[in-house]
Amino acid sequence: MGKPANGPDATQDRAWTGHSHSTAVKPRQPGGISWDLWLVYLNVTLYATCYMAQVPVLPYLIKSLGADAAAYGTLQTVFSTVQLFGGLVSGPLIDRFGARAVFIVSFASSALSYGLTARADTMLLLYASRLPTVFQHAVLGARAYVTARSSEKDRARLLGYVGVAYGIGFAVGPYVGGLLSAHSLQLAAWVATGGSLLSVALILLFLPRDMEAAKPHADVEASRAAPKAKLSDIVTVCGLPGVPSLLVVKVLTGLAFAIFHSTFTLILVDQFGLEAKDNGLVLSYVGVASIVVQAVVVGWVSQRFPDSRVVKASLAGLLLSFGLLAATMRVWQLLLVLLPLSATGILISTINTAQLTKAVPAGQRGTVIAVDMSIGSGVRVLSPTLGTWLLTTFSFPSIGGSSAVLVALLLLLIQLQYIECAPHARKVE
Secondary structure: OOOOOOOOOOOOOEOOOOOOOOOEOOOOOOOOOOHHHHHHHHHHHHHHHHHHOOOOOHHHHHHHOOOOHHHHHHHHHHHHHHHHHHHHHHHHHHHHHOHHHHHHHHHHHHHHHHHHHHHOOOHHHHHHOOHHHHHOOHHHHHHHHHHHOOOHHHHHHHHHHHHHHHHHHHHHHHHHHHHHHOOOOOHHHHHHHHHHHHHHHHHHHHOOOOHHHOOOHHHHHHHHHOOOOOOOHHHHHHOOOOHHHHHHHHHHHHHHHHHHHHHHHHHHHHHOOOOHHHHHHHHHHHHHHHHHHHHHHHHHHHOOOOHHHHHHHHHHHHHHHHHHHHOOOOHHHHHHHHHHHHHHHHHHHHHHHHHHHHOOOHHHHHHHHHHHHHHHHHHHHHHHHHHHHHHHHHOOHHHHHHHHHHHHHHHHHHHOOOOOOOOOOOOOO
């Protein structure tokens, strides 16, 4: 899709002030960030902090309920399965009702999930606490909102800032959760419940009432003209020119990373002998690295080089990084390898998402972003079992090796021109 005639950097821009949709404000300058995007980024940070505050506490909470380590993996599988189906539903809802409505439902669902976690006195109730997460898709809503508020030139950079916001919460959340757990295993969940309710209030009070208040004029007209969103739209969107190729890239790179991520904690403990507190430090290290990449590298690279060149170079770097991971023997080597691994993965993921939003009509962007994120949930349903089997059967080098094979397969498909790594954007109709 080509650049809208009246995009976010056009002479006239409109935004909601709390009283009228027609109240004019100063246009967002090219390269700038408007106040509503800052609010979205703030809520993504709060969302990630609340979620990640549970991570260092949950294994101990499960143990206190009399369950073993296998229950933790089962709980993660339940969560990913629920997220998979919820993501597919949330996309059409965004296209029909706007990201603001999805934000409200997402944060309210998060509050309910964390509240049930805090009250859980049996594993059954803890499993039940994952059911409300079917609507827990604030990052999906953020990506849809940012997509609607950005020009194609700025989209990758502004979408990257969603990752920056999440990365801050990713780094801060485990530390906060660890501190709170010193008082009570349930305290982190109660604080997360309050944080989620705070996000509901912020969205209700300050974010535009619907996506039309924030969308460029061309996108508004396209959304009005589009048919009402249905689940069948998912099939239609996946069949649009260029989309299947982009989804293949997402599936293969997503599975490569999911195998690694699903076994990362086990690798730190079994392969490198780290204690729980050291694990938290490594996670914070990864979070800080991702913040730097998404805040600085993504925008700089995406505005200076063609998407196809960036994706191919990043895939080559990713292949090398996974290969080095398989040969890693010491902690300092692991920390070094994590830098290019994180950087190349973030570049591929962010540019791929931006390309997907350009490949579909404006009225179907929410659906395609939902498909994008549901692929992540889908591969995480499979990866814990696959990753654990590889680790126990073939040892640690098989994790990096198998991920490298997936990336090599993707590069081969691109080289043989079976798929495109960066299809041309869809033109405005």
